[in-house]
Amino acid sequence: MLAFPSGRMLWATYLVGAEFFLKGSEPDLPAVSTGSHIDAIPYSGKYDGVIGVLGAIEPINVLMRSGFKPIRSLEVIMFTSEEPTRYGISCLGSRLLAGSVSLAGALKQTVDNHNISFLDAAKSAGYAKNEDFSNVFLDDQNYSAFVELHIEQGPILENEGVSIGIVTAIAAPASIKVDFAGSGGHAGAVLMPQRNDAGLAAAELALAVEKHVLESGSMDTVGTVGILELHPGAINSIPSKSHLEIDTRDIDEKRRNNVIEKIHESAVAISKRRGVELLEFKIVNQDPPALSDESVIKAMESATQVLNLSRKKMISRAYHDSLFMARKAAMAMIFIPCYKGYSHKPEEYASPEDIANGVKVLVLTLANLSLI
Ligand code: HGY
Ligand code: MN
Ligand code: MN
Ligand code: MN
Numbered sequence: 001m002l003a004f005p006s007g008r009m010l011w012a013t014y015l016v017g018a019e020f021f022l023k024g025s026e027p028d029l030p031a032v033s034t035g036s037h038i039d040a041i042p043y044s045g046k047y048d049g050v051i052g053v054l055g056a057i058e059p060i061n062v063l064m065r066s067g068f069k070p071i072r073s074l075e076v077i078m079f080t081s082e083e084p085t086r087y088g089i090s091c092l093g094s095r096l097l098a099g100s101v102s103l104a105g106a107l108k109q110t111v112d113n114h115n116i117s118f119l120d121a122a123k124s125a126g127y128a129k130n131e132d133f134s135n136v137f138l139d140d141q142n143y144s145a146f147v148e149l150h151i152e153q154g155p156i157l158e159n160e161g162v163s164i165g166i167v168t169a170i171a172a173p174a175s176i177k178v179d180f181a182g183s184g185g186h187a188g189a190v191l192m193p194q195r196n197d198a199g200l201a202a203a204e205l206a207l208a209v210e211k212h213v214l215e216s217g218s219m220d221t222v223g224t225v226g227i228l229e230l231h232p233g234a235i236n237s238i239p240s241k242s243h244l245e246i247d248t249r250d251i252d253e254k255r256r257n258n259v260i261e262k263i264h265e266s267a268v269a270i271s272k273r274r275g276v277e278l279l280e281f282k283i284v285n286q287d288p289p290a291l292s293d294e295s296v297i298k299a300m301e302s303a304t305q306v307l308n309l310s311r312k313k314m315i316s317r318a319y320h321d322s323l324f325m326a327r328k329a330a331m332a333m334i335f336i337p338c339y340k341g342y343s344h345k346p347e348e349y350a351s352p353e354d355i356a357n358g359v360k361v362l363v364l365t366l367a368n369l370s371l372i
Contacts, residue, residue: 021060024072024370032072032075032147033075033325033329034366035053036051036052036078045344045346048348051358052149055149055362074370084175089285091323091324094324095324096134099327144369146326149334150335153316158337163311165333167313167315169290171315172249172288173323178244180241180278181198181240182276184198184238185238186236186238202244208270212263220251226246241279246263251317260286290324292332300365309357334362334365336350337351
């Protein structure tokens, strides 16, 4: 059941069935959608994303069981590639739904670490018929709203004892791939003046990322090097190649782009000073932030009032499929607290009470939005 009601296939698995879709009295109106992702990064937790998928299916069932009659249909979307792990691009499904022509083109040449092409992977999951990935692009009439329930992935709600976060904006993410090449050689025999160590060039650039981020003048600027590979990867061989992947974000897009420029300048300076070649400095994505829509925020606020739950407006420093769904529908997110703010690590946890609170707010928010 992997097709839009309008019959289009997509990579954001579309669960269209009795319990994932509640038809409205005016089914031709743009529907209200909700959902999140089921994929995760390696060695991480069990709540990032999944809460917003299972927590989206339950409201549809509750509203159906209660005999609720929406005007707009309610639809659940389950994204299967929000993390950049497999194909190196974050929010793959929602980027496509939001109409990324460059991604639809790039996916024709994209393979994963096992050399499996995106098309083959999509076909084997029953999603794609052909390489025309643009056939899932949403038009502006598909959805009136998209609401995502998600763990906060930060400590604020837990620290302040607040039950519900209402997300007003999602920070602007960017990722960069860098490759250096040197001449490598014997770790004992080559004297230091003759070396052009690609590994140390990568290490110096990683520290430069931290330096430029900290110099931005704002706590909202963040950056790290999450992937760093050395070739040949032998202790007694000077690295002849290094590959690093940089993740930097900020709620202020201009400030973030400024940091990217400085990182690029550092990469060029390091390659010159160390006599290594800068083979690639590739900005994989450099996305703008997304602002939540007042109408959805208001629906969430009234839901928390009815449920007598404490709430706090906040920004999301993590990105989500909502970042791209916001380009095609009025968007906002519901955050619930998570243990010590942990995420993207096995200790990630959200309590049944907090999950239930989030789902209750989602039920009332969806009902509210489906009646206007
Ligand atoms: O990295 C992120 O912000 C998201 O959790 N994938
Ligand atoms: Mn994640
Ligand atoms: Mn997530
Ligand atoms: Mn590369």
